[in-house]
Structures are given as structure tokens and as C-alpha cells.
Amino acid sequence: xxxEVDIVIIGGGPAGLxxxxxxxxxxxxxxxxxxxxxLGGVLNQCIHPGFGLIYFKEELTGPEYAYRFIKEIEKxxxxxxxxxxxxxxxxxxxxxxAINKDGIWKIKTKAIIFSTGCRERTRxxxxxxxxxxxxxxxxxxAQRLVNIEGYLPGEKILxxxxxxxxxIMARRLKWEGAEVIGVIEKLPYPGGLTRNLVQxxxxxxxxxxxxxxxxxILGKDRVEGVYIAxxxxxxxxITDNKKFIECDTxxxxxGLIPENDLLENxxxxxxxxxxxxxxxxxxxxxxxxxxxxxxxLLVNDLVDYVTLQGILAGKSAVRYINNExxxxxxSHIEIDGxxxxxxxxxxxxxxxxxxxxxxxxxxxxxxxxxxxxxxxxRIKEWRFPVVKPAEMIVxxxxxxxxxxxxxxxxxMEG
Amino acid sequence: xxxxxxxxxxxxGSLIARELSFYEISVLLLEKEEDIPMGxxxxxxxxxxxxYDPLPGTLKAKTNVEGNRLYxxxxxxxxxxxxxxxxxVLAFNDELKTLLELKERGKTNGVSEIQILKREEILKREPxxxxxxxYALFFPTSGITNPFLLTIHALENAIENGAKVKLREEVIGIxxxxxxxxVITNKSEYYCKYIINCAGINADKIIHLLDPDYPFTITPRxxxxxxxxxKAQNFVKSTIFHVPTQKGKGVLVTPTVxxxxxxxPTAENIEDREDKSTSHEGLLExxxxxxxxxxxxxxxxxxxxxxxIRASSTYKxxxxxxxxxxxxxxxxxxxxxxxxxxxxxxxxMAVEWLKEKENIKRKxxxxxxxKIISFKELTExxxxxxxxxxxxxxxxxxxxxxxxxxxxxxxxxxxLPARTLEAIKKRTRAGMxxxxxxxxxxxxxxxxxxxLEIPINMITLRGGKxxxxxxxxxxxxxxxKRS
Numbered sequence: 001x002x003x004e005v006d007i008v009i010i011g012g013g014p015a016g017l018x019x020x021x022x023x024x025x026x027x028x029x030x031x032x033x034x035x036x037x038x039l040g041g042v043l044n045q046c047i048h049p050g051f052g053l054i055y056f057k058e059e060l061t062g063p064e065y066a067y068r069f070i071k072e073i074e075k076x077x078x079x080x081x082x083x084x085x086x087x088x089x090x091x092x093x094x095x096x097x098a099i100n101k102d103g104i105w106k107i108k109t110k111a112i113i114f115s116t117g118c119r120e121r122t123r124x125x126x127x128x129x130x131x132x133x134x135x136x137x138x139x140x141x142a143q144r145l146v147n148i149e150g151y152l153p154g155e156k157i158l159x160x161x162x163x164x165x166x167x168i169m170a171r172r173l174k175w176e177g178a179e180v181i182g183v184i185e186k187l188p189y190p191g192g193l194t195r196n197l198v199q200x201x202x203x204x205x206x207x208x209x210x211x212x213x214x215x216x217i218l219g220k221d222r223v224e225g226v227y228i229a230x231x232x233x234x235x236x237x238i239t240d241n242k243k244f245i246e247c248d249t250x251x252x253x254x255g256l257i258p259e260n261d262l263l264e265n266x267x268x269x270x271x272x273x274x275x276x277x278x279x280x281x282x283x284x285x286x287x288x289x290x291x292x293x294x295x296x297l298l299v300n301d302l303v304d305y306v307t308l309q310g311i312l313a314g315k316s317a318v319r320y321i322n323n324e325x326x327x328x329x330x331s332h333i334e335i336d337g338x339x340x341x342x343x344x345x346x347x348x349x350x351x352x353x354x355x356x357x358x359x360x361x362x363x364x365x366x367x368x369x370x371x372x373x374x375x376x377x378r379i380k381e382w383r384f385p386v387v388k389p390a391e392m393i394v395x396x397x398x399x400x401x402x403x404x405x406x407x408x409x410x411x412m413e414g
Numbered sequence: 415x416x417x418x419x420x421x422x423x424x425x426x427g428s429l430i431a432r433e434l435s436f437y438e439i440s441v442l443l444l445e446k447e448e449d450i451p452m453g454x455x456x457x458x459x460x461x462x463x464x465x466y467d468p469l470p471g472t473l474k475a476k477t478n479v480e481g482n483r484l485y486x487x488x489x490x491x492x493x494x495x496x497x498x499x500x501x502x503v504l505a506f507n508d509e510l511k512t513l514l515e516l517k518e519r520g521k522t523n524g525v526s527e528i529q530i531l532k533r534e535e536i537l538k539r540e541p542x543x544x545x546x547x548x549y550a551l552f553f554p555t556s557g558i559t560n561p562f563l564l565t566i567h568a569l570e571n572a573i574e575n576g577a578k579v580k581l582r583e584e585v586i587g588i589x590x591x592x593x594x595x596x597v598i599t600n601k602s603e604y605y606c607k608y609i610i611n612c613a614g615i616n617a618d619k620i621i622h623l624l625d626p627d628y629p630f631t632i633t634p635r636x637x638x639x640x641x642x643x644x645k646a647q648n649f650v651k652s653t654i655f656h657v658p659t660q661k662g663k664g665v666l667v668t669p670t671v672x673x674x675x676x677x678x679p680t681a682e683n684i685e686d687r688e689d690k691s692t693s694h695e696g697l698l699e700x701x702x703x704x705x706x707x708x709x710x711x712x713x714x715x716x717x718x719x720x721x722x723i724r725a726s727s728t729y730k731x732x733x734x735x736x737x738x739x740x741x742x743x744x745x746x747x748x749x750x751x752x753x754x755x756x757x758x759x760x761x762x763m764a765v766e767w768l769k770e771k772e773n774i775k776r777k778x779x780x781x782x783x784x785k786i787i788s789f790k791e792l793t794e795x796x797x798x799x800x801x802x803x804x805x806x807x808x809x810x811x812x813x814x815x816x817x818x819x820x821x822x823x824x825x826x827x828x829x830l831p832a833r834t835l836e837a838i839k840k841r842t843r844a845g846m847x848x849x850x851x852x853x854x855x856x857x858x859x860x861x862x863x864x865x866l867e868i869p870i871n872m873i874t875l876r877g878g879k880x881x882x883x884x885x886x887x888x889x890x891x892x893x894x895k896r897s
Contacts, residue, residue, distance in 0.1 A: 239694070
């Protein structure tokens with residue numbers, strides 16, 4: 001079956017929702033393709049508060065946050081939503097193949113916005129040795145089981161990785177009556193936001209073991225326990241000091257991987273640092289007419305940023321269709337020092353508006369200075385009392401500071 | 415009273431069940447686990463070997479080469495993927511002599527079209543092979559298959575042709591009777607004229623039920639593997655081996671029929687035959703050894719690790735014999751590598767054995783295996799038609815492997831019903847992709863609960879007590895009491 005629209009948005013989570021509204025406002029016909037049975041993405045299972053402090057200036061739960069956008073979408077007759085629809089292929093000519101209960105669809109479009117989110121790192125990715133019993137879950141799967149399906153995965157739980165979902169699940173499972181033995185983190189510092197460390201672990205006396213990892217899983221049918229061991233400064237486990245911990249469930253909260261398999265199929269280059277595509281300030285990938293936002297662009301720690309990226313991608317897609325983006329020159333942004341990643345990675349000239357840059361650092365650092373340079377000429381600097389890998393740095397830069405740079409470079413020094 | 419009882423639903427037992435189901439005899443297969451295959455057939459390299467490795471004159475050599483020849487037709491009949499991708503055996507340094515011996519051995523065993531290649535040609539064909547390679551043998555008849563589907567489809571075809579299967583029944587005793595034998599399981603008793611022992615890793619236990627002192631012992635040997643994401647698909651096109659050693663064909667790098675890359679196995683003698691764990695050391699050993707074959711392995715694309723156990727034995731060859739005091743029981747024991755390749759040939763041997771004992775007649779109407787539809791493989795027109803028939807075909811629930819809801823439901827409503835998460839995975843690949851079931855497992859658990867009409871907290875990963883949900887104190891009304 002055939003279909004033609006101006007813009008296709010792949011993924012109806014927070015990024016796709018805001019992208020659809022911002023492009024629909026500008027009069028285009030929009031189709032959202034969502035593989036789940038409802039819009040909202042991972043927000044639907046995030047029933048804890050803490051969302052929207054930046055964007056709405058109030059504290060909402062995940063479903064409340066999503067609902068504000070879902071309700072807004074209903075106002076736009078030019079936004080069509082297809083649920084339980086799976087995109088299986090994309091061609092270089094922007095023809096999308098999707099499958100749903102109505103059949104196989106060939107969708108022609110002028111622009112595509114990718115808002116496909118992330119998947120979680122699995123036991124296989126982490127290569128944790130041992131047996132293969134039931135009771136090993138990623139934190140997100142456990143969250144879905146508890147919060148949406150209403151099932152408790154286990155009763156005696158150990159969490160590997162101190163990412164935000166893991167911390168939130170520690171508290172959530174405690175509330176549901178499970179015994180949460182602790183959270184194990186391989187790095188010398190926690191992976192989640194400070195507020196989650198306080199509200200989810202400290203408030204419930206759940207211990208956090210830094211510089212430790214799970215070295216072996218035991219149990220024939222169901223998890224019976226794990227061995228944990230301290231790691232040395234290079235991250236190698238010191239197995240002589242391993243310790244047995246009895247548990248029936250191991251939750252993994254050890255990182256998210258942006259889902260960009262479809263982009264890779266059409267050879268759109270990905271940044272190995274973000275695992276999302278390289279983009280310019282329009283959030284356009286290096287293939288014109290294809291945009292990316294939200295957690296498939298880079299792993300964000302706040303949904304508010306995801307929303308803002310969605311709005312920008314939606315607006316850019318409309319401008320692209322209207323031929324309002326005329327790129328004369330493009331520069332690649334380099335990073336240095338304690339910076340691990342930057343988005344956008346490219347500047348497309350001329351620059352007409354403020355640009356928001358997102359950074360993550362490699363290591364925690366006190367009194368850090370972020371400097372923008374062009375060919376070693378200092379343009380501007382920003383000072384931070386403290387920076388942490390778990391917390392994104394977000395800065396807005398005015399066009400006058402970014403004018404025609406040959407070799408723009410951000411660096412972070414002490 | 416059955417004519418034949420087969421003990422064990424691995425690839426050998428299942429293929430024998432299928433062959434025998436084509437005759438006018440009653441066949442019963444007993445399997446101790448919740449599904450098949452659960453032992454050595456489940457976790458191995460999935461290679462259909464050409465036959466260069468076994469010593470000439472052995473049963474291994476004979477059945478390997480013959481089994482390899484039978485594979486193409488067998489896999490077509492059972493709708494199982496099979497690809498003759500060829501295999502390289504690499505020689506570095508001064509191993510040319512070994513290579514030439516191997517070539518001779520292959521020729522003696524009846525392996526055809528063996529080529530000897532020099533460095534340049536090898537690297538042209540497989541650019542990821544270690545540049546230090548000097549020579550290689552290439553065996554074009556070597557192939558790859560899907561051992562799960564081969565075993566499951568074979569047994570389902572046997573069921574379609576009248577064979578019976580009892581799962582969760584472990585044989586704990588065998589008694590000699592006037593008419594034949596009484597087979598005692600943990601649940602029941604069965605009488606039969608003939609027994610075929612295909613108990614794999616436990617085949618010696620069955621022998622020892624008859625004669626505790628019989629000098630045959632399985633010495634389980636574990637092999638650990640890593641599996642790479644389909645993104646590594648083109649890393650190698652053929653199976654890559656090093657020259658073999660005493661301990662076996664060593665660590666290999668191979669594509670799988672589904673487009674992943676498989677690395678392994680180690681070879682470690684173990685005491686506990688249930689020990690399917692992986693170890694830090696084992697995985698490290700695989701990595702070190704595959705780096706010698708292909709230095710640039712993208713280890714960042716590892717999506718899973720697992721181990722399998724070879725049913726090696728004190729008897730160097732396959733042990734396919736009757737024990738004189740216990741006539742009419744045929745043992746297939748010590749079936750380690752190349753067991754998967756040899757299985758079709760071993761199944762033919764079982765038929766010949768029975769024919770010598772009894773005048774068995776072939777059935778007139780043998781049912782061919784009905785195709786289990788892999789939705790992903792169909793043309794778009796075929797897909798459209800199926801979705802029109804039932805919209806559940808258009809509901810993709812495994813997003814990594816693009817498995818539809820209907821495929822999962824069909825796997826449950828098949829001659830050999832999938833009853834566990836792992837059984838669904840083996841039949842459909844749902845959960846076998848890069849997210850390893852993180853997105854689809856709850857969905858499949860719900861479908862299993864619905865189709866099998868059992869409470870969701872009774873759903874297991876692979877039978878026994880491998881319950882997926884262990885939290886009794888959450889919304890208790892949804893749960894049934896398990897004890």
C-alpha cells in the first residue's frame with residue numbers, strides 16, 4: 001500500500017511528539033510511526049516524578065509529561081499517528097517500508113525525523129560470565145514489568161550499574177516489597193544524577209558499591225547469587241577478593257545504546273562517541289532531509305532536553321522542505337581535554353540563530369573551564385564549579401561568537 | 415507396547431524418530447527436558463563439516479562425509495537453512511606438512527574438491543584473515559546450518575507421521591522382559607521391543623542402567639563461545655579454522671545462517687555434565703585464539719556468550735553398538751564432533767539396524783514437513799496476503815529480528831508446542847537479536863500465558879524452576895500458587 005506525507009517521524013516518544021507538533025504548527029502533513037501500542041515511549045513506564053522542571057517549570061511524572069504532548073497532538077488534524085507499526089527499511093530516496101496490521105506500506109516523504117530512542121546494554125554486551133538462569137533483566141525491562149504489566153520480577157535484587165534507571169528501580173522495587181541488596185558500579189563515581197542517588201539510594205539505605213563489578217552469575221534454573229569483586233584502576237576485576245552475594249534477580253543498568261540501525265542501513269555516518277549520527281545545528285544528519293533528535297541522537301539525562309531537540313528537528317525539517325536552509329560552508333567541531341562528546345558536531349554557515357550545545361565530560365572535575373577556540377584563538381569561555389560524567393553540560397551560544405570559524409574547537413581544562 | 419522407544423531428543427534422536435516414523439511401526443521418543451534440543455545439539459558451532467578431520471576408517475569419518483552429502487536434501491525437506499560456505503584451515507609457520515597430511519586424510523575419507531591456497535589468494539578471498547598466514551586448505555563442501563530448527567522440524571515431521579513424544583520424562587530404569595523391555599521414567603512406565611539410546615551427554619548413564627560396570631564413560635568437554643551482532647556479518651564469508659590438534663579442531667570464526675558471527679569454542683574437560691557456565695578465562699582464551707586467525711575481530715559487537723558440552727567419551731570413535739547381553743538396544747553414545755554433521759547418516763544406520771531385526775514396511779503416505787513461515791523471508795506480496803488473512807502477521811513484536819506475533823503464536827500451536835521463552839526463541843529467533851529480548855520478552859510471556867492458559871508466573875525461561883517472575887508478593891491475585 002502507498003502513502004505520501006511531507007514528514008515522517010519514526011518513534012512516538014518525547015522527541016517524536018515534540019517534533020511532530022513543531023512541524024505541524026508550520027503547516028506540514030506529519031505521520032508518526034510508533035511500534036508500541038501507545039504514544040509516549042519510555043515515559044509511560046517512568047511513573048516517578050522529576051520530569052518537566054526545565055520545560056514546564058513544574059514537576060511531572062513520565063506519563064503526565066507525555067500526556068501533555070499527546071493531548072496537544074489531537075489538536076492538529078495534519079498529524080496522523082500509526083501505532084503498532086514497525087519500520088523495516090528505508091531507501092536513500094527516503095522511501096520507508098513499514099509493517100502494521102493493515103499491511104505493508106511504502107511511504108514517500110520529503111523529510112524524515114528519527115526519534116527512535118535507545119536500547120539497554122545486555123548481559124551479553126557486558127560479557128558477564130557464569131550460568132544462564134532466569135532472573136537477569138535490564139532495568140528498563142524490569143521497570144516495564146513492574147510499572148505497566150504489574151509483575152514483580154524477583155524478591156532479592158542486586159543492581160549492576162548506577163545509571164538513572166537502575167537507581168530509580170532500586171527505590172521502586174523496595175516500595176514493592178522486594179529486598180534490594182545494593183547497587184554495584186564499576187567506575188569510581190556514580191553513573192546517575194545526584195538527585196537520584198539521594199532520593200533513591202540514600203533515603204532507603206541501599207548501599208552503593210563503587211569500583212566493583214559482577215564477575216560471575218550462579219544458578220541453574222533461576223539466579224541464585226552472583227560473585228562481585230573490586231576492580232583495579234584499569235577496570236580489571238581483582239577476582240582473588242571476590243565475594244558471594246545471594247540474590248534471585250540481577251538487574252542491569254549499565255548504559256544505553258542509541259538505536260540507529262536504520263540510519264546505518266543507508267550509510268549515514270554515526271559518531272562513535274555519541275553512537276548517534278553526526279548532525280549540524282539544524283539536527284540534520286550528513287544526508288540532507290534526514291534529521292535526528294532525542295536519545296537516538298545522544299543519550300540525554302533529562303527529558304526536557306529531548307523535547308527541545310524534537311522541537312528543533314521539527315522546525316528544521318519544515319525549513320528544509322521550504323528550501324530555507326542554504327548551507328554555504330560547514331565546519332567540523334573538535335573537542336579536547338575532559339570533553340567526551342559534543343552535539344552538534346558540525347556548524348553549517350551562515351549561522352542565523354542561537355545554538356544549543358550539549359556536552360558530556362570524561363571524568364568528574366572541579367572548577368572546570370570550557371573554552372571555545374578557532375584555530376587556537378580564544379573566542380569565549382564558560383566556568384563550572386563542578387562537572388560530572390552523569391550530568392550533561394548544556395550551553396547556548398549566540399551567532400556572533402560563531403561567525404565563520406575555520407576550525408572550531410571546544411576544550412575543557414582545569 | 416511400543417515397537418521402538420528413543421531416549422533423547424537431540425539431533426540424533428529426532429532424526430532417528432523421523433526416519434522410523436516413515437515405517438509401519440510405533441515410535442515413542444522420551445525427553446527429560448521441557449523442550450528439544452537441550453543438550454549438545456543446542457550449543458555447538460553449527461558447522462556441517464566436510465570430513466577432513468576424523469581418522470580414516472573410523473565411524474566418525476564415514477558418517478561425517480556421508481552426513482555432509484545428505485544435508486542439502488534433508489534441510490530442503492525440513493525447511494531448515496543450510497549454506498555451503500566452505501571452510502579454510504589455516505597454516506602459519508611450518509605447518510605446511512600438517513596441512514598436506516590433512517589434505518591426504520580428507521581425500522582418503524572421501525572429501526571432494528579440496529584446494530590448497532597460498533597467502534595471496536587467501537587474503538584476496540578473506541581480507542580479515544591474519545596476514546601472517548602462509549597456506550590454507552579450502553574445503554568447499556563445508557557448510558553451516560541451524561541445529562535448533564533441524565532438530566525441532568525433524569521431530570515435528572516425525573509427529574506428523576505418527577511418532578509420539580513425551581517431554582519432561584527422564585528414564586530412570588530399564589528392565590528386561592520376555593517381550594522386550596520395560597522403560598521406567600520419573601512419571602510412568604512403557605513397554606517396548608527395541609530401544610535406541612540417544613541420550614547424548616547422559617548416554618553412558620543409560621548404558622549403566624543396564625550394566626553398571628560396562629566400560630564406557632562420557633567425559634564431558636565444555637566449549638565456550640561469543641556471538642557477534644549482525645553488523646559484523648561480512649567479517650568472514652567462510653568458516654576459518656586453525657590446523658587441528660589432539661583436543662579437536664580448535665577455536666574457529668564462522669558466519670551463522672542467520673548472519674551473525676560465531677567465535678569459539680574452548681575445549682575444557684569438566685566433571686559436572688550440567689555445567690554450562692562461561693568463565694572469564696574461557697572467554698579470554700577464545701578472544702586470544704581468534705585474534706590469531708583474524709586479528710581485527712570487532713569484539714565491541716558481542717551480543718551474547720554461551721557454552722555447550724560435547725558428549726566426548728573414553729571410546730575415541732562414535733560408540734554405535736548393541737551390548738551383547740542386552741540385545742535389541744542400540745546405543746548412540748559418545749557423539750561429539752562431528753555429531754551434528756553425522757546425524758543424518760547415523761539416523762540411516764538406525765533404520766538399517768532395525769531392518770536386520772525385523773521386516774519393517776515403509777508407509778504409503780508419508781507426510782512432508784509443512785513449512786513454518788518465517789515472515790521476514792517472504793516476498794512483500796506474500797506478506798500482504800498473510801496480513802489480510804490474519805492481522806497478527808502484521809504485528810511485529812521482536813524488533814531486532816522482525817518476528818511477528820503470529821509466528822510466536824504458531825510456535826506455541828505446533829506439533830511440538832513451544833512452552834518456554836527459550837523454546838520460542840529457538841523456533842522464531844524472537845529474543846536472539848541485539849536487544850536479547852529486553853523489548854519483547856514481556857510480550858512473549860503474555861502470549862505464552864494466554865495461549866497455554868497458565869498464569870504468567872508459571873512461565874519459565876527453559877522449564878524446571880526457571881521461573882521468569884519470582885515476586886510472589888506483588889498483586890498476588892494475578893499469581894497462581896506454584897507449590
